[in-house]
Amino acid sequence: xxxxxxxxxxxxxxxxxxxxxxxxxxxVPHERVATFKEYAIRKIQRRIQNNEFWALKDVSFEVxxxxxxxLIGANGAGKSTLLKLVARVLKPSEGRxxxxxxxxxxxxxxxxxxxxxxxxxxxxxxxxxxxxxxxxIRERFNAIVDFAELQDFIDAPLRTYSSxxxxxxxxxxxxxxxxxxxIVDEALSVGDTAFQNKSLERIREFxxxxxxxxxxxxxxxxxxxxxxxxAWLDHGHLRFVGSPKEAVDLYLDRIPAxx
Amino acid sequence: MAKDASVPFYDSAxxxxxxxxxFLQTLRYKDLIMHLVKRDVTARYKRSVLGxxxxxxxxxxxxxxxxxxxxxxFGSVEGYAAYILSGLIMWNFFAQSTVSGINxxxxxxDLFRRIYFPRSIFAISAIGTGIVNFLLSMxxxxxxxxxxxxxPTIYFILLIIPMVLLAMFTLGLTLIIASIGVRFPxxxxxxxxxxxxxxxxxxxxxxxxxxxxxxxxxxxxxNPMFHLVKLFRxxxxxxxxxxxxxxxxxxxxxxxxxxxxxxIFSRMTDEIAYRS
Numbered sequence: 001x002x003x004x005x006x007x008x009x010x011x012x013x014x015x016x017x018x019x020x021x022x023x024x025x026x027x028v029p030h031e032r033v034a035t036f037k038e039y040a041i042r043k044i045q046r047r048i049q050n051n052e053f054w055a056l057k058d059v060s061f062e063v064x065x066x067x068x069x070x071l072i073g074a075n076g077a078g079k080s081t082l083l084k085l086v087a088r089v090l091k092p093s094e095g096r097x098x099x100x101x102x103x104x105x106x107x108x109x110x111x112x113x114x115x116x117x118x119x120x121x122x123x124x125x126x127x128x129x130x131x132x133x134x135x136x137i138r139e140r141f142n143a144i145v146d147f148a149e150l151q152d153f154i155d156a157p158l159r160t161y162s163s164x165x166x167x168x169x170x171x172x173x174x175x176x177x178x179x180x181x182x183i184v185d186e187a188l189s190v191g192d193t194a195f196q197n198k199s200l201e202r203i204r205e206f207x208x209x210x211x212x213x214x215x216x217x218x219x220x221x222x223x224x225x226x227x228x229x230x231a232w233l234d235h236g237h238l239r240f241v242g243s244p245k246e247a248v249d250l251y252l253d254r255i256p257a258x259x
Numbered sequence: 260m261a262k263d264a265s266v267p268f269y270d271s272a273x274x275x276x277x278x279x280x281x282f283l284q285t286l287r288y289k290d291l292i293m294h295l296v297k298r299d300v301t302a303r304y305k306r307s308v309l310g311x312x313x314x315x316x317x318x319x320x321x322x323x324x325x326x327x328x329x330x331x332x333f334g335s336v337e338g339y340a341a342y343i344l345s346g347l348i349m350w351n352f353f354a355q356s357t358v359s360g361i362n363x364x365x366x367x368x369d370l371f372r373r374i375y376f377p378r379s380i381f382a383i384s385a386i387g388t389g390i391v392n393f394l395l396s397m398x399x400x401x402x403x404x405x406x407x408x409x410x411p412t413i414y415f416i417l418l419i420i421p422m423v424l425l426a427m428f429t430l431g432l433t434l435i436i437a438s439i440g441v442r443f444p445x446x447x448x449x450x451x452x453x454x455x456x457x458x459x460x461x462x463x464x465x466x467x468x469x470x471x472x473x474x475x476x477x478x479x480x481x482n483p484m485f486h487l488v489k490l491f492r493x494x495x496x497x498x499x500x501x502x503x504x505x506x507x508x509x510x511x512x513x514x515x516x517x518x519x520x521x522x523i524f525s526r527m528t529d530e531i532a533y534r535s
């Protein structure tokens with residue numbers, strides 16, 4: 001088990017992710033108004049009620065360079081929403097989020113994959129979607145395919161792949177370039193055990209070289225073992241930021257003992 | 260704050276004009292457009308027997324049917340088959356590009372929720388796919404036009420100008436309807452099923468302009484596609500240079516629609532992730 005990181009280890013100018021008073025508000029229509037006709041009728045009758053739902057409310061924290069930052073909380077606590085803010089998929093309704101450096105969101109693994117296209121075409125499509133320049137993809141193509149161990153199948157259409165093979169290819173493209181920030185959601189189960197070890201090794205390698213990690217997991221032991229710091233999210237509020245052990249203890253106290 | 264220019268820096272609070280920001284991001288992701296077009300084109304043809312021929316046969320088939328049905332009525336039109344086909348090719352480009360562009364923005368949710376890229380890319384790549392299909396369908400047009408005795412003239416190459424204007428108009432309209440459709444999906448249904456059909460019959464695609472009564476003709480000036488189809492037919496069907504006044508009208512329509520669509524869409528773009 002790692003001890004809580006001394007705050008002095010990471011000088012302030014090495015902050016890579018800044019979340020400042022960020023809130024995210026979803027509109028949850030009281031009754032689903034999906035058609036313009038309904039909307040117009042209700043608007044006239046003044047019956048439009050949007051229940052505001054704050055997925056995140058006034059969340060502030062920082063992630064420093066090289067840090068492994070854990071996020072824990074019950075389902076629906078806002079963990080995924082927070083990851084989306086950092087991945088730039090969502091903008092905060094209030095507050096501010098900034099990220100210095102390139103983000104490799106592993107939630108975007110295999111984004112845009114098309115079953116009719118060959119593995120090769122998908123590598124280019126997915127890589128472009130991740131923001132890799134064309135030249136880079138051409139140069140790195142063989143390395144990507146080698147890592148995914150798909151040399152023999154790369155020109156076959158993706159629909160002939162097993163789901164494990166597709167996941168391997170997605171992981172291989174998404175992690176080919178060392179990112180400044182890694183977003184890892186839940187257990188990273190890619191392919192068989194051998195490939196899982198290989199992918200974990202690659203993530204460790206990035207972390208060793210200074211990439212920061214935002215890590216979401218329900219495995220409390222895993223959080224305590226691997227994270228430098230952790231945050232506990234509860235119904236959109238940030239209850240605690242600090243040592244992973246304390247965060248886990250606080251979180252578990254809130255859950256009625258099952259066993 | 261960013262000390263190193265090579266390190267990307269994202270700041271959600273950065274104040275920038277929405278339309279400019281969307282434009283700059285789109286430029287950065289321009290390679291993605293190419294890959295999405297390639298994906299759509301190859302995915303469409305990979306598993307079909309007829310392959311690319313289908314794109315050429317589809318408007319041809321419709322042309323044959325319409326020519327047979329309407330040649331009694333409009334037989335006076337010189338090279339009626341070429342007249343219909345030139346209109347159909349152009350209309351198909353417009354209708355297919357808007358429909359697929361709007362649908363991928365409104366229903367393309369999964370990708371939007373997982374990764375950032377400028378949302379307008381989907382609309383633009385739909386236009387790109389449309390252009391590929393359009394170029395393919397030029398082949399049967401040339402064959403038919405020679406066959407009916409209206410072969411291409413030197414002005415044929417001017418086609419590129421109406422095509423660019425049409426693409427701009429199409430993109431603008433796609434962005435406008437997609438922006439509304441994100442909130443109200445039924446608008447999309449209405450556009451796909453009713454508006455497009457009515458619009459096609461209100462535009463001289465299969466009938467000649469001179470059959471229109473005066474009152475309808477005077478209303479036609481409010482139909483952007485009326486002007487665009489006229490401009491489109493000049494170089495390929497009539498074999499004439501572009502008429503400057505018409506060119507002016509079409510340019511205003513194209514630039515205006517695109518500007519309006521772009522501004523509306525870039526304001527809506529953050530909402531897409533919340534809704535989908």
